Amino acid sequence: MIKEFREHRSYRKYGDRPVEEEVLRDILSAGTRASTCGNMQLYSMVVTRTPEVKQELLPCHFGQPMVTQAPVVITFCADTHRFAAWCRQRGAEPGYDNFMWFVNGVVDAMLAAENVATQAEAHGLGVCFLGTTLYTADRIIEVLHLPEGVVPVTTVVMGYPDGEVPLTDRLPLEAVVHEERYREYTPESIDRFWAEKEALPETQRLLEENGLPNLARIFTERRYTAADGVTFSKALLAVLEKQRFWNH
Amino acid sequence: MIKEFREHRSYRKYGDRPVEEEVLRDILSAGTRASTCGNMQLYSMVVTRTPEVKQELLPCHFGQPMVTQAPVVITFCADTHRFAAWCRQRGAEPGYDNFMWFVNGVVDAMLAAENVATQAEAHGLGVCFLGTTLYTADRIIEVLHLPEGVVPVTTVVMGYPDGEVPLTDRLPLEAVVHEERYREYTPESIDRFWAEKEALPETQRLLEENGLPNLARIFTERRYTAADGVTFSKALLAVLEKQRFWNH
Numbered sequence: 001m002i003k004e005f006r007e008h009r010s011y012r013k014y015g016d017r018p019v020e021e022e023v024l025r026d027i028l029s030a031g032t033r034a035s036t037c038g039n040m041q042l043y044s045m046v047v048t049r050t051p052e053v054k055q056e057l058l059p060c061h062f063g064q065p066m067v068t069q070a071p072v073v074i075t076f077c078a079d080t081h082r083f084a085a086w087c088r089q090r091g092a093e094p095g096y097d098n099f100m101w102f103v104n105g106v107v108d109a110m111l112a113a114e115n116v117a118t119q120a121e122a123h124g125l126g127v128c129f130l131g132t133t134l135y136t137a138d139r140i141i142e143v144l145h146l147p148e149g150v151v152p153v154t155t156v157v158m159g160y161p162d163g164e165v166p167l168t169d170r171l172p173l174e175a176v177v178h179e180e181r182y183r184e185y186t187p188e189s190i191d192r193f194w195a196e197k198e199a200l201p202e203t204q205r206l207l208e209e210n211g212l213p214n215l216a217r218i219f220t221e222r223r224y225t226a227a228d229g230v231t232f233s234k235a236l237l238a239v240l241e242k243q244r245f246w247n248h
Numbered sequence: 249m250i251k252e253f254r255e256h257r258s259y260r261k262y263g264d265r266p267v268e269e270e271v272l273r274d275i276l277s278a279g280t281r282a283s284t285c286g287n288m289q290l291y292s293m294v295v296t297r298t299p300e301v302k303q304e305l306l307p308c309h310f311g312q313p314m315v316t317q318a319p320v321v322i323t324f325c326a327d328t329h330r331f332a333a334w335c336r337q338r339g340a341e342p343g344y345d346n347f348m349w350f351v352n353g354v355v356d357a358m359l360a361a362e363n364v365a366t367q368a369e370a371h372g373l374g375v376c377f378l379g380t381t382l383y384t385a386d387r388i389i390e391v392l393h394l395p396e397g398v399v400p401v402t403t404v405v406m407g408y409p410d411g412e413v414p415l416t417d418r419l420p421l422e423a424v425v426h427e428e429r430y431r432e433y434t435p436e437s438i439d440r441f442w443a444e445k446e447a448l449p450e451t452q453r454l455l456e457e458n459g460l461p462n463l464a465r466i467f468t469e470r471r472y473t474a475a476d477g478v479t480f481s482k483a484l485l486a487v488l489e490k491q492r493f494w495n496h
Contacts, residue, residue, distance in 0.1 A: 039469060050428055053362070101483040109408075111362045111377075118366070119253060129359075170289065177294075182395065185333050234496055247478070
């Protein structure tokens with residue numbers, strides 16, 4: 001397996017060494033080599049490196065210190081704005097202001113983001129994806145001046161790592177792969193697929209810390225509650241309307 | 249740059265050589281090494297290799313011959329179903345039946361898909377992404393027996409290539425990268441960024457074939473019309489409701 005995949009992990013602490021211009025350029029270029037819908041490249045990468053703008057992004061990521069500590073913060077956006085501007089300039093009427101094109105843009109942006117993360121790792125950098133981007137898209141739009149047709153989807157922070165971090169666990173391959181068609185899970189297969197994760201020392205530590213009897217309840221009651229999901233869904237749908245992806 | 253990124257292109261013809269089991273396993277495993285939301289792995293990969301099921305998928309991809317010709321067809325799905333089943337089995341009440349979790353699942357699935365494509369290329373395979381997956385998600389759900397909480401997002405077909413294909417063009421890096429904040433495009437920058445693409449012999453050929461005065465109008469009037477976008481948006485939103493991502 002490609003070394004960067006085999007050794008992929010999330011780094012949350014970075015040393016002082018800055019990311020060289022030519023290294024960053026190679027990383028971003030790797031992103032552009034990914035496939036996109038009709039080769040339309042429906043994404044933008046906003047590269048933030050100044051302390052001022054990183055400071056403005058910090059609350060959008062719930063104060064996670066990597067945002068200001070990492071030398072490079074890249075916000076990946078679904079972007080039909082640029083393509084539509086080109087169309088209008090050529091006398092063509094773009095019809096990309098609907099939900100399908102938001103999802104197409106998300107797909108394009110994420111394929112590019114994964115290349116960027118992998119290429120950064122190939123240069124010896126550590127990366128971390130920030131899922132908070134979708135939750136506070138409305139505020140990130142303000143900070144980064146994103147126009148209609150542009151929605152931030154994920155953020156990758158990167159820098160030369162300070163110290164080592166362990167690999168994290170994954171479900172067995174059989175848990176996420178289905179042969180020919182989707183094969184329904186059984187109580188037995190669910191138990192088997194989660195057994196290793198549930199037995200980890202890290203899991204035991206979390207149970208004690210949270211005073212809860214199992215890991216699933218840490219997810220549903222602490223990390224990702226139904227109420228938060230509903231709140232963030234409403235906010236994101238409002239963003240889609242505001243950014244003009246809702247004409248249908 | 250990583251060789252697989254530098255040389256990435258879409259292959260649409262494959263030779264007879266089958267994809268070895270251990271190669272396929274390594275490719276799929278590379279997908280699972282990608283980061284996911286809270287390490288929840290909110291995706292599934294449905295691997296279709298039998299002629300019967302590929303034949304059923306063929307109309308979902310508008311009859312594109314790669315679907316039946318490629319030895320391996322992988323449908324990448326946003327999947328909260330497995331995680332929710334685990335939660336329920338542990339007495340935890342999952343709240344992942346809303347729009348935010350559909351998008352989280354799309355992100356997870358696409359980061360995994362890009363790793364799978366890259367790892368396939370590292371093994372000498374050619375790949376092609378099929379954007380049709382989102383347009384006919386309702387029919388793919390039937391063919392692959394996808395339960396509630398599962399939505400197909402993209403499909404990657406792969407096989408050992410039959411013949412060479414050229415690299416495709418990309419916009420200049422400056423067109424898709426913004427420094428610090430989004431920098432609005434100007435008529436001049438739009439012209440400059442699209443100049444190379446518009447001057448390609450392939451573009452000239454398309455204009456003659458389509459009897460249209462510029463490439464933008466081929467996109468808006470032939471390839472991706474506003475009417476299709478609206479139709480596909482409605483169908484996809486109906487899929488989200490049917491697959492229970494609309495509780496908000």
